[in-house]
Amino acid sequence: NVLQRNNYFVFIFNSFWVAFVSTALSLILGVPAAYAMSRFTMHRSALVVLMARVIPGVSLLVPWYYVFSNLRMVGRFEVLILSHMFVALPLIVYIMMSYFDSLPLELEESAQVDGLTPIGAFRLITLPLSVAGMATAGILSFIFSWNNFMFALVLSGSKTKTLPVAIFDFVSYASIDWGGLMAAATVVTVPIMIIALFTQKYIVSGMTAGATKG
Template sequence: MRKKWGFRLFQTAMTALVLLVFAFPFIWMLVASFKTQSQIMSTDSFFVFDPTSVNYTSVFKEYNFLKYISNSFIVALGSTLFSLLLGLPAAYAIARHHLHKLGLLILVARIIPGITFLIPWFILFSQIKLVDTHLALILSHMLVGLPFIIWIMISFFEALPKEIEESGLIDGCNHHQVFLRIIMPISGPGVITASLLSFIFSWNNFMFSIILAGDKTKTLPIAVFNFMSYSEINWGALMAAACIITLPVLIIALLAQRYVVSGLAAGAVKG
């Protein structure tokens, strides 16, 4: 009994230690967002200081952060929705027709570093006058989001029993109706998981935005980058902006946590 109690205590202590290590950067970010520049640079104390909201005020008044939030939301939501529209039928076809070579090809497209697409993508969008538009960013983010959604949903669709589809066909549905009315409703956890991960990637993407975005379509990661200059880094505003960027994704992740866990578990086990 004592050994079991001791093991549980050790397990709890190790879990707390790991959580502290991973959570410390977020704690430091949150605390620093309420400090002045001099307080952040000081090593005298970490938690003992006079909190101020001047950093958040500066972010919204001086840097027009609402515009960047709007741009990031449009691009992230647009790329996720279009990726779902194309990716879900593709993943279902690959899973049901056992097109494993095509699935491997899609995985290779996901593995290729996105930076290899930057110059061709920029030349293409320059020719058709799409640089500094939301559409250009949405399409570029789909280069990663679409293969990601397809690869996640292939495993999920393969885990679904074929008898479910056969019963729908017997009841008079065609294949399109079976997919829309039977398969999609029971694939909710997998779709939510794929959507959330794709949205987070697009929300945090920096590489495509720094090349294809301009003053009209600048997204949050690019806006945060502007807080760093050659001579100085505005740490207070930078930490406040980082908290603002993290908050929406954190809320979405907490609300969809149980769906993400069940979606990943369902996709990992084939029936």
């Protein structure tokens, strides 16, 4: 009944699209940034990235809404993707920094002795070795974006509404549709449970990669 009457397939597509694009863009930007911070010990830059993780997201909603409303962008996918990247990008950077720290520098030095440039060594040697870390960072970023409610509640529109916001429609001023609410919550939870079951080995290996060094 929830899937047929409330057009939930559109909301599922919206959530998937926002989560996929924000995660992909965060990986494209975050992995090279994490590599540079790890190899060149850019502690100040890492501290700036950490500050983005410390700042509460709710404190940014009012300025974001003011800026994007003046740009007439509220209710578009671009706004949701950018807001999710604000949290996903620092997460990816910190996971990948610890992963790059665990990789021996001698591999890149040997590649450069054989004629590769530093960028070539990163692309052909380091990047393939860090697939598990990228998978971990991407999965966690995707899960955050899929479950995000606060940003989508304020910045989404009727055509870009995501699943967590759609669930909120079952709560009205006078009553709560508990049956529909639980059914819709199951629709949100099941895809993440399936992803977690099939990718748990990548999450565990990636999160523990930077635990030991040497």
